[in-house]
Amino acid sequence: MFNKLVESLKTCPIVKRGEYNYFIHPISDGVPIVEPALLREVAVLMLRALDLKGVDKIVVAEAMGIHIGVALSLMTDLPLTIIRKREYQLSGEVALHQTTGYSKGELYLNGIEKGDRVVVIDDVFSTGGTMKAILKGLADKGAEVSDVLVVIKRGECDIGRPYKYLVEIEVTKSGVNVKDTKF
């Protein structure tokens, strides 16, 4: 079931972003090409893993949460909100500060009401900085987080609550080692 995700990770290129060994993969970068069969495999695994009971909305972050969020939304009929890097100044918008292993920036959360039950999905966990910012924003809005899932977990990562992942990897300067698969 994990064939396409695991095999594509084992052969993906690494580039340096400062000291950070950055792996380049279709699910986490959208390049060189997102094959439908890979996206479908990831979508089916996410659907199998997630606790969707009573869930109202799916939450993802721009950019690389979008394709997996759309796939899950189409399969579940759950609406999707995309946390954007652009400010809209809509009523109720929440600004979040994102810090990753190689960047800092602002994110803007819209479309969440007090009492919403949500799942949050993302492509990668590395430092967990992005997910911590998202969870803080959702808590500030009074949303209840039913489940958090990442497709690819790289390294140890504490986000202050339990979460699920599909694949755990280790990234070195010469490549990706797949350490574990779930679901």
Ligand SMILES: O=P(O)(O)OC[C@H]1O[C@H](OP(=O)(O)OP(=O)(O)O)[C@H](O)[C@@H]1O
């Ligand atoms: O656990 P962390 O250290 O926070 O890293 C994970 C985040 O980094 C990437 O986002 P980024 O905003 O860099 O890029 P993107 O626009 O390509 O999604 C990725 O999509 C995750 O959201």
Ligand code: HPA
């Ligand atoms: O190494 C990475 N590759 C792709 N996306 C990422 N998001 C955090 N780290 C990475």
